[in-house]
Amino acid sequence: MSEKHRGDDIAESEDLGRKEELRRYLIGGAATILLTLAAFAVVAFNLFDRGATLLTVSFLALAQIAAHFHFFLHIDLWKSHRDDLMLILFTLLIILLMVGGTTWILFDQWSRMM
Amino acid sequence: MSEKKVLHPGLNLHATDPGRHSQAETTVFGFWIFLMADLVLFALLLATYGSMSAHGVADGPGPDELFELKMPLIQTLVLLASSFTIGMAMLHVKYSSDLQGLSLWLAATALLGLVFLVLEARDFHRFAVTEDAPPQRSGFLSIYFLLTGTHWLHVACGLVWMALLAVQTRAWGLASQVKLRLMRLGLYWHMLDVVWVAIFTFVYLFGVIS
Numbered sequence: 001m002s003e004k005h006r007g008d009d010i011a012e013s014e015d016l017g018r019k020e021e022l023r024r025y026l027i028g029g030a031a032t033i034l035l036t037l038a039a040f041a042v043v044a045f046n047l048f049d050r051g052a053t054l055l056t057v058s059f060l061a062l063a064q065i066a067a068h069f070h071f072f073l074h075i076d077l078w079k080s081h082r083d084d085l086m087l088i089l090f091t092l093l094i095i096l097l098m099v100g101g102t103t104w105i106l107f108d109q110w111s112r113m114m
Numbered sequence: 115m116s117e118k119k120v121l122h123p124g125l126n127l128h129a130t131d132p133g134r135h136s137q138a139e140t141t142v143f144g145f146w147i148f149l150m151a152d153l154v155l156f157a158l159l160l161a162t163y164g165s166m167s168a169h170g171v172a173d174g175p176g177p178d179e180l181f182e183l184k185m186p187l188i189q190t191l192v193l194l195a196s197s198f199t200i201g202m203a204m205l206h207v208k209y210s211s212d213l214q215g216l217s218l219w220l221a222a223t224a225l226l227g228l229v230f231l232v233l234e235a236r237d238f239h240r241f242a243v244t245e246d247a248p249p250q251r252s253g254f255l256s257i258y259f260l261l262t263g264t265h266w267l268h269v270a271c272g273l274v275w276m277a278l279l280a281v282q283t284r285a286w287g288l289a290s291q292v293k294l295r296l297m298r299l300g301l302y303w304h305m306l307d308v309v310w311v312a313i314f315t316f317v318y319l320f321g322v323i324s
Contacts, residue, residue: 018209025205029198036194036314040187043319053323061315065308072201072304084146091150098154099161106165 028071035064138294145298149305152268156309159261160316163254167321170253177254177321180247186318189233190310196226197307204300207293213283220280223303227273234266258317265313268306275299 039060042053069075075084167177203219206212238259242248249259279299282292 018205021205021208022202025198025201028201029194032194032197033191036187036190036311039315039319040183040190043322044183050323054320057315057319057323061311064311068197068304068308068311072197072307073301084143087143087146087150091153094154095157099157102158102161103164106162106169110165110169 024071028067031067031071032064035060035067039064138297141294142297142301145301149301153305153309156261156264156312159257159264160312163257163261163317166253166257167317167324170257172252172254174252174255175245175247176324177258177317178324180241180245181318181321183318183322185233185237186314189230190314192226192230192233193307193310196223196230197304199223199226200300200303204297207288207296207300213287216283216288217280220276220283224273224276224280227269227276231266231269231273234262238263238266261317262313265306265309268309272299272303272306275302 039057042048042056042060047053048056069088075088077085199219199222203216203223206216206219241255242259247255249256276299279292279295282295286292288296
């Protein structure tokens with residue numbers, strides 16, 4: 001395999017060697033622990049008012065899920081990973097439609113029964 | 115393109131074990147489709163929970179009376195640590211290094227998983243018996259037990275799977291299908307942690323805030 005083809009078909013992120021991959025897991029572990037502690041701290045110490053707390057905590061959860069996908073499940077934006085990214089994005093779309101739809105319908109129905 | 119290599123999600127073997135890698139591609143991709151379907155299941159359980167925790171409390175205790183922060187924090191840290199240890203085990207799988215290291219990291223993961231299960235089960239017992247909040251008391255409690263119970267069962271299945279693979283690794287080593295099975299177990303375990311992130315945020319933290 002010649003050098004110029006490398007970037008085309010192989011995500012270099014998968015050819016880092018053991019040391020670099022170990023570093024990735026360590027960074028991932030540290031990042032997820034920090035995000036967890038931050039989320040619990042925001043709630044435990046009542047740092048913001050209610051609305052802002054809900055928003056911050058949701059945002060921290062999304063960030064942590066992204067960190068899990070990136071560091072532990074090895075999903076990134078490399079060209080050769082696009083197929084898998086498609087699968088994940090499609091799942092995300094399904095989840096958004098179904099969760100959003102469910103929530104909308106249930107809350108709407110509840111408000112009509114009141 | 116002289117040599118087309120396709121990557122699949124998760125840890126890829128092509129650098130250290132090219133023969134196994136081509137085999138892994140379809141297998142692991144198929145497993146990802148299962149994982150994504152599982153994720154949709156959990157998302158819908160969470161959506162139902164979101165509605166029920168607001169409107170389905172009936173005369174039972176609500177999330178703000180039931181939940182506290184200490185236990186979920188410990189459980190989260192335990193599960194996070196197990197995610198890291200199984201990552202270490204996967205590195206041993208990828209680089210086919212010593213079997214002893216692999217079994218040690220797997221054992222650590224299993225132990226952490228077991229601690230998580232025990233803590234969660236104690237919580238279930240506390241709610242259902244001490245707090246008089248069993249699943250049949252209100253819609254909110256039904257879906258709470260269904261959601262966290264489904265996650266609990268997933269972790270338990272993961273532990274059984276892990277035990278079986280530990281036996282297989284001992285019997286056949288890493289030069290067989292066992293390698294691909296271990297990789298799928300790794301993905302499964304990481305995905306359970308992703309689900310738990312959603313649970314501790316939208317169930318426990320949101321419950322304490324409201």
